[in-house]
Amino acid sequence: MANIRNLDPSASPLDYYGSELRRLREEAKLSQDQLGDILFCTGSLVGQVETAKKVPTRQFSERLDAALMTGGLFSRLIGLVLKSQLPNWFQPYAEMEAKATYISTYQAQLVYGLLQTPDYARAVLGVEHPERLDEQVAARMERQRILKRENPPVMCVILDEAVLYREIGAAEVMRGQLDHLLSFRDHPWVQVQVLPFGVGQHAGMTGSFNLLRFDDDPDVFYAESYDAGHMTANPQVIRERSVGYARLQASALSREGSAALIARVMEERYGHQPGPDVA
Structure with a gap:
């Protein structure tokens, strides 16, 4: 019927x-x-x-x-x-993200959404919204289309080393996610760096944050809490966070050193391990 x-x-x-x-x-x-x-x-x-x-x-x-x-x-x-499937409080940021010409992000716990694989995103989103999981994952993957457009944004991503070790989903999911990060090793517009544990205290201790830059609009700072996003174009905030981000970049491993660390963690922590019956 x-x-x-x-x-x-x-x-x-x-x-x-x-x-x-x-x-x-x-x-x-x-x-x-x-x-x-x-x-x-x-x-x-x-x-x-x-x-x-x-x-x-x-x-x-x-x-x-x-x-x-x-x-x-x-x-x-x-x-x-x-x-429209994104959380209401997140939609204004997603709209700004799609218009940005330059994205800088520091992530303390998770891979940035624009670089997540479907399996990794499914594991993250499934923790609290299993009833709408397919829709949420599809919405996150849709955000990533900005990286494939004719003039994609320049994107600088700094990941805390903890992100590499926090097992999201399963070892296979993490291996696929880290391999995906390595695929950007030579990307002309995407730079991935890792902030190593050895740095100690650093300019990102207050948590993850993003900076968006535009051709014709003021820069925007964005950070989020449990159920809300905070976005501002306050010049003083932009000034302070821009300096903070520059310090994070200076403390992080180089692009090449970051790729080497990601590859090592992928193999040593999430590599294919023989089963108990394999000699």
Whole structure:
């Protein structure tokens, strides 16, 4: 039976997406099952998306555009839909992040979201929001699309050495995550550095923070607590944190030294270990 539910298209990007899908499917005189066959999915999934009970993927959206010949409508909408799945308090930062031309971040506990693998992100996000895990992971991966655009931001990432040793998910997940970090070793616009334990006290002792720079707007400082984000363009804060970040960069290992440490931890701590029955 077709999944029928009246939607208010203005309620959310997801509701608008679902209402447009239903409208265009009905104009094409296709049932949910028929469209599902074309998209290589079930009619039930089509119905769930139409009723805003399921968040579509980018792949689903691209296939939908091809099937209904929409001129890329759903591929354009999916970005808004996935962004709406981010926590409300985080969305303003995500919007600024997407516009930044220069991103500097110090991370004390976790890999920065723009460099997380899907498995690592799933392990992190699953701690407190297992009921919306697929949507949250998809939204985080959508943020990473800014690194693949024609003019990506310059991004400097400093990770505390503790990030490499904190096992998120499982050893296999960590190995994949550290390998992903190593893939940026020669990236022209992304620099990854590790702040080693030997540094002792440092300018990032108060916790993780980000600095965003723009072509035509003031710089922005961002930090977050348990359930809120703090963003400011206060010149004095920007001045102090910029100096603090420069000191962190000076204390961190070089790009090459950082890659060597990441590779060593990946092999020594998360390498493939023989099972108990292997001699």
